[in-house]
Amino acid sequence: MTPQLDDTDRALIAALQSNARLPVADLARSLGLARTTVQARLERLERSGAIVGYTLRLGEAARAPLHATALVNIELRAGPAVLARLRSLPAVQVVHTTSGRFDLLVQIAAQTTQELDETLDRIGETRGVKGSESLIHLSTKIDRRD
Incomplete structure (x- = not known):
């Protein structure tokens, strides 16, 4: 199943690509969403396979x-x-x-x-x-x- 991503999903993914360690509260604040909304979207993106893990990028x-x-x-x-x-x-x-x-x-x-x-x-x-x-x-x- 290919997940359908909307603009909010893409903005959330872009924020995580920049810094995957951002707390959900910070992500919610930067996106202008409720913390519970961001948490639910993250869980949906993980379940659907759009997000398969979080990693470290070396400097x-x-x-x-x-x-x-x-x-x-x-x-x-x-x-x-x-x-x-x-x-x-x-x-x-x-x-x-x-x-x-x-x-x-x-x-x-x-x-x-x-x-x-x-x-x-x-x-x-x-x-x-x-x-x-x-x-x-x-x-x-x-x-x-x-």
Whole structure:
């Protein structure tokens, strides 16, 4: 079931994306609603799956300093084994399947160039990987992640 969100739901979600630790009373005050109304909406959004959890976003000082993207080509039917290997590499943060020239887009975060290099080597030597191309992130110009 896809939840139907109205403008108030979207405003509530935006406030939580900015700071998920805001007390319900503060959320209610900022939205001009009763605290019980906000609490009921939060419960409905959680039940419907629109909100699936609350998380911590790290600041610059706590994030890994090096980030890279590996574009990976894999052999036919090698997906499950390659994904299992990628899952075992601590520096691998996110893996997306893609359309086009590459099969997987692998996002990596590392503390050192050595850790990044070793992670890229582990990806390249994985059984079922035909080839890869890596892109080291230099700076972030836009970041709209939730």
